Amino acid sequence: MRLARDLGPQHLGRRVVVRRALADGSAGDVLGELVAWGPDRLAVRARDGRDVLVEHGAVLAGKPVPPPPARRGAPEPDPGRVRADLALERAAAQGWPPLEREELGGWLLRASAGFTGRGNAVLPLGDPGLPLDAALERVVAWYAARGLVPRFQVPLPAARGLDADLLARGWQAYHPTLVLTAATADVLAQVPDPGVAVEAAGRPAEGWLAAYHYRGAPLPPAARAVLEGGEQRAFLQVPDPDGGPPLGIARVAVADGWAGLTAVEVAERARGRGLARALLRAGCAWGAARGASGTYLQVAEDNGPALALYAGAGFAVHHRYRYLRPGDPVPVAP
Known part of the structure; x- marks a missing residue:
């Protein structure tokens, strides 16, 4: 569900203000980080760390707002x-x-x-x-x-x-970058099986590697060794029925009860068919079969379409991270 042009699931991780109707007929504002956007309600993490749940039907208005100014003596995180x-x-x-x-x-x-x-x-x-x-x-x-x-x-x-x-x-x-999480079982319950064939392999096929665009360029020599790291991982792909390169790919890895989905990519010619959700569901199913009760994704804060997709599947903001380096920043894929 989307309330208005000014606020939607693509704003996960952003500071927002939401005006909501209260039980006594008055209205009140909630200010904080938008951390979840479900089919019935949204959640805003207030300054004190509480997640305030707001039913969509009670929202009168909402919009992103600038981040707060840096404060000295801010309280330590819980x-x-x-x-x-x-x-x-x-x-x-x-x-x-x-x-x-x-x-x-x-x-x-x-x-x-x-x-x-x-x-x-x-x-x-x-x-x-x-x-x-x-x-x-x-x-x-x-x-x-x-x-x-x-x-x-x-x-x-x-x-x-x-x-x-x-x-x-x-x-x-x-x-x-935002780290989004959801209970694996909840994702499997919320995302219906689209009936799309998704193949899983222990190593990436040449077609998989060709479909993975890192910084818009061919993969460097070290890429295969990095991708094949980890004790439990699989490379998912939606095959092209016409024999062409995969229509969609993803990588899933399981560690410490968590399944991590990375390298999710759908070919431009196949977008709009629900393949990203099919890969997401397949990755969660693969992880659940190996004991992963939770699933996480790492998504750039400015990737609105991906944030909306994952919010619709039940993911919420767990925390965030960012990179720091000396001097002028040089962009590196997250």
């Missing part, structure tokens, strides 16, 4: 939420393992010959065990030895303090 965010980030890192990794205390340094941001960034899951500036020197040297620019993938709000410290040292942020 410890339980921090633990949940970092646990999911740890599972996602296992689902997309790098070619090379090293631990620096609670920081995970990852390198994959430059293929994807996730495979070439520090994931801060705890304290590095060193003073910050000394730890950053180690990071810079580690990536320089591999011919890579140092970068962090910073989960928010869990690592908000590190994010502020890096910004204060001249690092720049780019590629804000």
Whole structure:
């Protein structure tokens, strides 16, 4: 359901204001982050961390609003939420393992010959065990030895303090990304079987690789090794009945009870047929068969069509992350 041009599921993760009718006949505003958009209601995460549910029928108006100004002395995020965010980030890192990794205390340094941001960034899951500036020197040297620019993938709000410290040292942020989650069983119940044949394989076929467009260019040599990483993963594709390249592809990986769906792509000639939902359902079914009770997706904040698609399947915002690197940002696929 869409309320108006001003507000819709494509605004997941955005700060919004929603005016709603109250039981006494008056109206009240809810201000915060739009974290869910279901068939009957939406959810706005208020400043205090509460998720306020609003029935669609009670909404009088709504629109995105600018982010709040930076505040000094902002309250620390809830410890339980921090633990949940970092646990999911740890599972996602296992689902997309790098070619090379090293631990620096609670920081995970990852390198994959430059293929994807996730495979070439520090994931801060705890304290590095060193003073910050000394730890950053180690990071810079580690990536320089591999011919890579140092970068962090910073989960928010869990690592908000590190994010502020890096910004204060001249690092720049780019590629804000939402981590969406849903109960796997709920997705399977909400997304009907479209009757589309989806094939699953343990390794990507040449057609699958040809259909995966990374930065609009052919895949680099390291791509296959990265894609085939992880203990439990499958490569999904919707075959072309005419024998051409796959009409749609996706990758699914399972770790720590989570199924992660990545590399979802539908050929331009096949869009509008529900193939993305078919791949989503197939990925959830594959994950459920291997014990994944939850499913996650990582979606760029500005990808409105994808956010609307996944919101319609029952996904909501779990947390977010963004990349930081020294100096001027150089875009890297999330």
